[in-house]
Amino acid sequence: MTVYNIALIGFGGVNRALAELIASKNPLWERDLGFRLNIVAVSDLYLGSVISPNGLDATTLVESKFAKGGFSQLSGGSAEANNEVVIKNAPADIIVEATFTNPKDGEPAVSHCRWALEGGKHVVTTNKGPVAIAAQELKALAKKNGVRFEYEGSVMSGTPVIRMVDKTLAGAELNGFEGILNGTSNFVLGRMETGMDFSAAVKEAQELGYAEADPTADVEGFDVRLKVVILANELLGANLTPDDVARKGISGLTAADIDTAKKAGSRWKLIGSAIRNADGSVTGSVEPKCLPLEHPLAAVSGATNAVSLNTELLGSVTVTGPGAGRIETAYALLSDIVAIHNLAGANLKKEAA
Amino acid sequence: MTVYNIALIGFGGVNRALAELIASKNPLWERDLGFRLNIVAVSDLYLGSVISPNGLDATTLVESKFAKGGFSQLSGGSAEANNEVVIKNAPADIIVEATFTNPKDGEPAVSHCRWALEGGKHVVTTNKGPVAIAAQELKALAKKNGVRFEYEGSVMSGTPVIRMVDKTLAGAELNGFEGILNGTSNFVLGRMETGMDFSAAVKEAQELGYAEADPTADVEGFDVRLKVVILANELLGANLTPDDVARKGISGLTAADIDTAKKAGSRWKLIGSAIRNADGSVTGSVEPKCLPLEHPLAAVSGATNAVSLNTELLGSVTVTGPGAGRIETAYALLSDIVAIHNLAGANLKKEAA
Known part of the structure; x- marks a missing residue:
């Protein structure tokens, strides 16, 4: 069984919906998609950040009523949104970028994506900013580092285009x-x-x-x-x-x-x-x-x-x-991970040959 | 450059449209899709059959006004539609099945598909008969023989479903x-x-x-x-x-x-x-x-x-x-070949590893 360790950057509606899905769907995904997801880090401007190498319980994460800076209560947590530390240091295979869209220069999401890709981590995102502003650069960076930059949800949420x-x-x-x-x-x-x-x-x-x-x-x-x-x-x-x-x-x-x-x-x-x-x-x-x-x-x-x-x-x-919706947009992230998994499957088969 | 040798079973509207596309689009496909198509055999109830290991000129095939049994005029040709011989003996990588739909038992198209798959040839088809009647058997046969059975065009022509x-x-x-x-x-x-x-x-x-x-x-x-x-x-x-x-x-x-x-x-x-x-x-x-x-x-x-x-x-x-149309349905066959090509690409990379 493949387990992908993921780090959630931003814990607003979309990444919270993804955590809700993880809380209930992992057994189904194991059976139908061939993998399960394990949240090893979360960072959020309001709640702070947390790195948990063994994984955070998705249900706890979703159901807890955290106050501002509330992730500091968790083991490995901080009241600060240490995005850079989380992206660079969390033992994640995939960085899930769902912070706010900045239509001017795409920041800070463009930097989030860069740090992840440079560190050999896949990026999946629903954030229009980095895709509209820097897709070419980020795709090239992904290729150079042998990982993927996927963004189905940047347009029409999970509806495939x-x-x-x-x-x-x-x-x-x-x-x-x-x-x-x-x-x-x-x-x-x-x-x-x-x-x-x-x-x-x-x-x-x-x-x-x-x-x-x-x-x-x-x-x-x-x-x-x-x-x-x-x-x-x-x-x-x-x-x-x-x-x-x-x-x-x-x-x-x-x-x-x-x-x-x-x-x-x-x-x-x-x-x-x-x-x-x-x-x-x-x-x-x-x-x-x-x-x-x-x-x-x-x-x-x-x-x-x-x-x-x-x-x-x-x-x-x-x-x-x-074109929108919490779960519908979270599904876009899942569909990106499925695409990465299928590609990884081809590569794994290649390595096994 | 990858060249796929293909055999056309049935030369009615759809396979004729595919030949028309081949006549004009091979250079574009080489550039954008990474392969070109070479017609090495055609069989048709009305026109007869022909096997040409080096390939038939698609333009000639499309523009010639053949009479009944007219393929007998071609080198390697016969006035008879020797479907079984063509499918089994033509040096084709892919059999393109586009004969009439038989809604009762799918024949003779089911046999056409079986012969091809048993012989280690991929099958692409727009024929609803074999898909509706025998998809499970034919998919299993394809898997066993390390080839693909693809049929996007059996529903809604080239519109992807x-x-x-x-x-x-x-x-x-x-x-x-x-x-x-x-x-x-x-x-x-x-x-x-x-x-x-x-x-x-x-x-x-x-x-x-x-x-x-x-x-x-x-x-x-x-x-x-x-x-x-x-x-x-x-x-x-x-x-x-x-x-x-x-x-x-x-x-x-x-x-x-x-x-x-x-x-x-x-x-x-x-x-x-x-x-x-x-x-x-x-x-x-x-x-x-x-x-x-x-x-x-x-x-x-x-x-x-x-x-x-x-x-x-x-x-x-x-x-x-x-949902229909000659070129639209021929595109479905092309999309099936693209899918086979992409999979073969993954396999080729595997072999090269």
């Missing part, structure tokens, strides 16, 4: 994509279709926990722009930065715009897209588009996300699924 | 699926929504080439039933035969049924589905269902296909794409 294209659409000749990549703005547009104005719809999204106190990143397309950069660079071999992608959000849409579209048998959606141009360059954009109801993305409602992949040999293939 | 679940959703805990798996019946239902009655809609589908002279397999759910068996056995580990799956087609739906649904904000779709029951058994079914417009499958229109995969950790993930 990056790995789907890589593993199931090779040779289909992807020319571009368009997607609904932000559940909050899609929810707001849906509410506006019922006659609500923009501000009231945002307020409702905030009350339901879909939108943050400052909804700018979601409704003005900044979040989608990071995802367009990630997908364009990953799927179309582009080398875009966020500033390369034109961006327009949905705050300028009025109730009248929505109504006019409705009467014309169409519907506004915030679309993130990229296309490969004739000269090989790639253009990304984020803007509200008025889609006819027959369009494969027109029916994607509420907080659901979807991406249509436009290919030469298959035409359009669309994948639709959750 | 089987490989998508295997490669991107491991550990998501699939509990069932429901899909629109027959483009002809979906097209007919779409036309009925415009006010046409069933017979007129079928007639139009026949005129457009979507439906065959005898539309029974499509509109009565027999085709969908085979696909439900394939997906249930593959994705849910079931062991169903076609007779185990309850089946009802769309011929009983009247214009009034369609109209009533429309007025209620819903829409009839022919749904193939399977669920895992509490006792671990799997129940499959094919029947028209009246879906609310918010349902992820309700907006799938025309000849497009889609499958919603119901998972424990992600909820519903839906993939939508072409």
